[in-house]
Amino acid sequence: MKTSLWSSLLLGISIICSSSMLIAQKNEKIKLTKSELQDKIKGGWAGQTIGVTFGGPTEFRYRGTFIQDYENISWYDGYIKSTMVHNPHLYDDIYMDLTFVEVYDRVGMHAPVDSFANAFANASYSLWHANQAARYNILTGIKAPESGHWKNNPHADDIDYQIEADFAGLMSPGMPNTASEISDKIGHIMNYGDGWYGGVYIGAMYTLAFVSKDINYIVTEALKTIPAESEFYKCIADVIQWHKEHPDNWKRNWFEIQQKWAEEVxxxxxVHMPYNIDAKVNAAYVVLGLLYGAGDFTKTLEISTRAGQDSDCNPASAAGILGTMYGYSNIPKYWKMGLAEAEDLDFKYTKTSLNRVYAMSFNHAVQMIKLNGGKINKNDVEIKVQQPVAVRYEKAFDGVYPVRKVGLNRQLKGSYEFEIEGTGFVIVGSAKKKEKSMKDFDIPLDIYIDGKKHASFIHPTNYLTRKDEVFWVYDLPKGKHKVRLQQTEEKEGYWVDLNNYIIYSDEPNHGIEQHAH
Incomplete structure (x- = not known):
């Protein structure tokens, strides 16, 4: 399509949606028929499912590079059902969503944070990154919100809550601040700082997609929920600005993101790898797809997927927002191929199908509208649209910089000692057992720093309750430190693999390390 035609299309969309924009800014009420509300909620869940299915085969296969145009990404009739049946773990972002939806359905709109934390901590599905660290914390007595705090969770800035926040936006139509309140409670179970902001921002975009069909407005207005001093805000603001400077070249924008924001802390x-599961970078790829897709489902999915890294969750977020904006009935038939035959299938680890969550989310949205000053009439709902307000400022890994990564690749036998120079470290490793059939064992460990016992903890061999990092600390006095890891009980056939350790300091590495000859 020629540039002039795209410009005309965007201008038309802007004119059509100007009334929605004014309503949102004036904090007035809007009306949606109940069928319109239901259609938008269905569109959000369907879009998310379509997006994660489409991007699934590319997930983290493209790290620090985008997917070239000549690489074909498949889509065909029956693909969704086949994936749900044969690769159900792909839908972790959805069954995590559904865990929280089911708590709301069971406990009510005022369910306490422990209900959500315990539901996912004790669920039968595997978790990774911030979610898994939070699960371990909760099961060992560190409750929310401390379970997501960066000093207790080295993955605090990761994408986890960002890919799970769809439900918060879908149950808060036109109410970004209500979605932020939900995200404050649930998002801090596993994330903090930019990791939390990712969920706040995605949730806000969903809420605004109920009241506007202007992608630029949705992307920009939702950013008002994020503190301007945060790196998350600055990153997304950059993407919006680069889109204005390079409106026809998403790859140029991608390179700018890579150059300025891709360093993992x-x-x-x-850290020290091209792998990037940071929330702000992957949110940037969601926004990349939305802005350059300009409302087109195919372009939006293609770009948010081809940007790489978490390239199943990013198109899921983008397509979910687009599906909410247009409604289920207006999602192109091509992208709904085979969807109907999958809508009665329960997502693995849940008792919820798409058809069931369509109804559950509608019910939750109706209750939220009423709780927030709106009205429920016989055939329509009146929503008191909220003007976005920034949530509080918080920053993970403040003044903390990775300076060196040291490979170990060894088994812990009794004890292991090493020295660092800096302000902290992370030891990466996992508990193992010789045979899968063996009973699980919680390997007890002590950590000594400068000759004094610093902490005692367990390292489970059970994969569901595992600890992916042996130990971490970020706030030691700057200088040299001796570290000793001690196994306090040994058992034949069980051990801890030590993979590497990362040294942190209070100032960044300048990139050149001097070695004595």
Whole structure:
């Protein structure tokens, strides 16, 4: 399509949606028929499912690079059902969503944070990154919100809540601040700072997609929920600005994101590696798809997927927002191929199908509208649209910089000692057992720093309750420190693999390390 035609299309959309924009800004009430509300909620869940299915085969296969145009990404009739049946773990972002939806359905709109934390901590599905660290914390007595705090969770800035926040937006139509309140409670179970902001921002975009069909407005207005001093805000604001400067070249924008924002600080798997599961970078790819897709489903899915990294969750977020904006009935038939035959299938680890969550989310949205000053009439709902307000400022890994990664690749036998120079470290490793059939064992460990016992903890061999990092600390006095890891009980056939450790300091590495000859 020629540039002039795209410009005309965007201008038309802007004119059509100007009334919705004014309503949102004036904090007035709007009316949606109940069928319109239901259609938008269905569109959000369907879009998310379509997006994660489409991007699934590319997930983290493209790290620090985008997917070239000549690489075909499949889509065909029956693909969704086949994936749900044969690769159900792909839908972790959805069954995590559904865990929280089911708590609301069971406990009510005022369910306490422990209900949500315990539901996902004790669920039978596997977790990773911030979610898994939070699960371990909760099961060992560190409750929310401390379970997501960066000093207790080295993955605090990761994407986890960002990919799970769809439900908060879908149950808060036109009410971004209500979605933020939900995200404050649930998002801090597993994230903090930019990791939390990712969920706040995605949730806000969903809420605004109920009241506007202007993508630029949705992307920009939702950013008002994020503190301007945060790196998350600055990153997304950059993407919006670069889109204005390079409106026809998403790859140029991608390169700008890579150049300025791609350095990983927290996630031990991504530090000193091209792997990036940071919330703000992947949110940037969601926004990339939305802005350059300009309302077109195919372009939006293609770009948010081809940007790489978490390239199933990013198109899921983008398509979910687009599906909410247009409604289920207006999602192109091509993208709904085979969807109907999958809508009665329960997502693995849940008792909820798409058809069931369509109804549950509608019910929750109706209750939220009423709780927030709206009205429920016989055939329509009146929503008191909220003007977005920034949530509080918080920053993970403040003044903390990774300076060196040291490979170990060894088994812990009794004890292991090493020295660092800096302000902290993370030891990456996992508990193992010789045979899968063996009973699980919680391997007890002590950590000593400068000759004094610093902490005692367990390292489970059970994969569901595992600890992916042996130990971490970020606030030691700057200088040299001796570290000793001590196994306090040994059992034949059980051990801890030590993979590497990362050294942190209070100032960044300048990139050149001097070695004595």
């Amino acid at each position: 927290g996630c031990p798997e991504g």
